[in-house]
Amino acid sequence: MTRNLPPVVVIGGGHAGVEAADAAARLGADVVLVTLRPEALVRLSCNPAIGGIGKGHLVREIDALGGLMGRAADAAGIHFRVLNRSRGPAVRGPRAQQDFETYPAVVRRLLGRHGRVELLAGEVVGLRFDGDRVSAVETAAGEVIEAASVVVTTGTFLGGKLFRGEEEEPGGRAGEPPSVALSEALRMAGLRLGRFKTGTPPRLLARSVDLQRFEVQPGDEPPEPFSFANLALPRFRPPMPQVPTHLAQTNPRVHAVVRANLDRSPLYTGRIRAKGPRYCPSFEDKVVRFPDRDRHLLHLEPMGIEHPWIYVNGLSTSLPPEAQEEIVHAIEGLEDAVIARYGYAVEYDYAPPTQLHPTLEAKTRRGLFLAGQICGTTGYEEAAGLGLVAGVNAALRAMGRDPWVPDRFDSYLGVMVDDLTTRGVLEPYRMFTSRAEMRLSLSPDTADRRLRPVAEHLGLVSRADLERTERRWEAIQAARAALERRGPRGSAAQRLRRGEPPEEVLSEVEAARRLPPADRATLAASVRYEGYLERERKEVARLRQAESIRLPRDFDFSRIPGLSHEVRERLAEVRPASLGQAARIPGVTPAALALLAAAVGTRRHAAPA
Template identity: 50%
Template sequence: SRVAGGRAGEGTTQGISAALQRLGFRLDRFKTGTPPRLHGKTIDFSRLEEQPGDEQPVPFSFLTERLEGDQLPCWITHTNEAVHELIRANLHRAPMYSGQIESRGPRYCPSIEDKVVRFADKSQHQLFLEPEGRRTFEYYVNGISTSLPRDVQDEMFRLIPGLERAQIMRYGYAVEYDYAPPDQLWPTLETKRIEGLYFAGQLNGTTGYEEAAGQGLWAGANAALKLAGRAPLLLDRDQAYLGVLMDDLVTCGVDEPYRMFTSRAEFRLLLRHDNADRRLTPIAWKVGLVDVERWRRLETKAEQIAEWRRRLESTRVEGRTLAEWLRRTEIEWADLVRMAPDLAEAPPEVAEQVRHDIKYEGYVARQRAEVERQRRLADKTIPPAFDYGGIRQLRFEAREKLERIRPLNLAQAARISGITPADIALLLAHLQAKSPR
């Protein structure tokens, strides 16, 4: 059935859309869904494949030294032809297929009914069972997001190995929601129409928790800076994923729910999670977003990185400096420690940065040069009948969009939402190979 509402158990907030429209904002609609949640005590884990977590999980925050507690495993099972048959027989009852819901959904988490129709040649789809937490029996069944009615959801699990007796704690469902196309925003996320009003999160056509949180931080910081009469906080595409996200949103807009994938960034060697503190803490410190403790930690770490790097550059073993040894592909930090045992004293997070700085120096320089070159060549024309299928490495999404839009030049291709600089590099290489020199 189709009802007005928010996410499970949450009320609806219909009034705000009408209010925004009255103010002259354009709105559009997207859809998204969620899978059923199962009761762990009713799952037969002996028939599932275990997926253990990382042996050494990396904490999310640089202020967390290490993570305590055991990791909870995830589990894998698969759908099968019988499940697909059941879904096909009930497609007319799925709002996403019966025409009740027509807006676009997230490409990266299609519903199971979507997968069964679009990838009809697949005899099974993988399901990933994720525990929802340590204090609940609830399992999130990744891969089976659905808008099918409850009786079909119950029946589906009867047919899946290990889940035959599984009880659904919460049923899957789909929602449609309004968003305001983000070309109505300045790069600070302030609306162009109303000064002092900022939009952040799903309202801007993104989907996901991190995307929403990142924009909240960005919009909040910029609103505060504006009130204080200070310069805005803007990050470039080579400084932060947030910079990529904002540029994509306000420059290209969105034509489907936008997810922040690493593949959307062209400077991936620079935008690493391990160097997020070195990249961003100084900027955040300047605008007053970090406290003294975090700043001091970074200062200490930076000093240590410089100090250990100096040691690597000044210590010689068999005629080479340790830095030169480390540049060799087959040499790792552990090998250096064997050559110079006092390196074992370097804190792991410092050793990691020194290693990356030295090992990737050449690659990073090449990447910068490559991006510059791509920018200069971005006007190259593409023949209208260009065979995108002939580029074997081109991602499916990129090929689909390029074939649909058929851009006339690389600059236009680069502006299509979801086409990454990596796709452009591939395209460029093929165009150059084809054109007479």
């Protein structure tokens, strides 16, 4: 690849890395993506699924910004299911099981469409700086790659260590070595590192499991896709064959095996001290924390149409292999199951994210960006979203353009970035709809309206993409106007507000009938939740007033009289950009906020005209 300018260098080829590389390339930057094994690009290391509650919202937002994940998940999906379907549309979570081999193949094809992304096999072991600005990376092979900016997306590989019973070995994933030297390079760059852990369940040979003994969980019909391009179709037809998943349950015998082997679990012998994800606990933790429960639900999920393995969702464990054999064979229906790969835990380095600006650039070094699990998150979707934000800002930095920060009140991406960089993390961060103050306004079906104009302005999507979004919403608004027209039984909108079935009401209005199914659902929700949406809009306007009071980057918090030492430390660490952001920092009390507001006002009035 011939380059006129130094490239954006992306370290790591997981979900964060590919979205970062793709976003930077769409903005016109040349990209070198350095990964230990290019053939393992964007591997589904744990659960073979994309989306879920909160996570599906992120996938829709990534798609609205032109990212890869939604399109790839639609192309490789083998089982589509909307979670929380019985609840309101704002908290429903689209999810799809993925074909383990097809998903990375689709991503690789999409990533190659620019001709701007060069894949390089290697390990980055060092970073070079020109003053406080990153200038190059060094590989283990001795190559020095000049860089306009660098995005670090190391996943669980940074200082990774694998645990299974009494066994312990270096590794970022089963059978793959960790990245050790880069941890020291990041420390030398002024970043503090901590340790987190995660785990994965055993995989079973599919041919050894009689699935007829388990409850069938079919996918949705019709399936609901992620990508707005597919949502616009009269009917989405997945290109992959569709298969069911199956439900299993543990029992007291299984739990007894766990209790008998806790003295061999690295989680309970003290060999793993790092914190793991609260909402994806190991099976050992479930048994210990819920001693009164005599059963736990498991999902038997196929890893692909032709893939020989089944993923046992809900059975993450790092117990020794013989204990895992006992556990699996004690589950009704799995007496003859063959374990293809044992579960294990992985401990890895991360950088506490309050060390980052909301652009995901390190505060200590210009041009050095972090994304994914190194920021303290867990999950493919969280990693992909952060990768996109970091990739955009790495390219903007390289081009000398103004940075972009997703807005907390406009997107779950903004919620996540703000939570991480303002509040920090004490455990791996997972996205939930409950983290957003404005859940109704951030419904997944509105992500294109909220984010596509920003994407077009940045150069992430084309003008034609934006015009398609505008036409979609014009059609929805026209149908909305038609619903408000009065008829013999009142307007259709009034009937929806009274709780009449949306399908029945909308079928009587021609403008609504012409909409794709997904847009009819959006239309109905906009009418039924109109009052709540208006209330949220007023609350956002109030909150934005605090966001508009900006804090200078060089503000000296130590000189504000009356602030406690703890509050001064927290403000100095996070360096909030606005009074609103300062209010979200843990430990900053209303009284401290009042003192800060007064100090900002005094400085403003004292500034020369």
